[in-house]
Amino acid sequence: MGRWRTKMLFGLILYGAGFFTAVYVLTPSPAIASDGVRACERSKGSNLGTEEAGFSSQDWAVKMRAGMDKVKSLAEENAIKGVQAAKAWIDQQRQANGQ
Numbered sequence: 001m002g003r004w005r006t007k008m009l010f011g012l013i014l015y016g017a018g019f020f021t022a023v024y025v026l027t028p029s030p031a032i033a034s035d036g037v038r039a040c041e042r043s044k045g046s047n048l049g050t051e052e053a054g055f056s057s058q059d060w061a062v063k064m065r066a067g068m069d070k071v072k073s074l075a076e077e078n079a080i081k082g083v084q085a086a087k088a089w090i091d092q093q094r095q096a097n098g099q
Contacts, residue, residue, distance in 0.1 A: 020068070027065040028058075 023064070024068045024072075027061045027068070
């Protein structure tokens with residue numbers, strides 16, 4: 001009876017991972033020009049109405065991309081630490097068993 005819950009949870013996690021991957025890929029990187037202004041050619045004219053209102057979707061996208069980059073680097077570092085810990089534990093078990 002609990003299998004459908006497991007499948008649903010797995011599906012939601014997989015769907016969320018796919019969604020966040022798509023957002024990460026489609027979000028422009030924060031490229032800075034020499035004069036200190038962001039240089040994203042495809043959206044220069046798209047924020048004209050929102051700039052006056054004090055909200056910029058480009059700024060939001062850049063902040064989101066920077067946050068996702070931090071999460072990605074943190075996950076990579078922790079994955080490396082996890083693999084090293086697992087290898088150390090396996091080596092310790094092998095030495096204890098005389099292999």
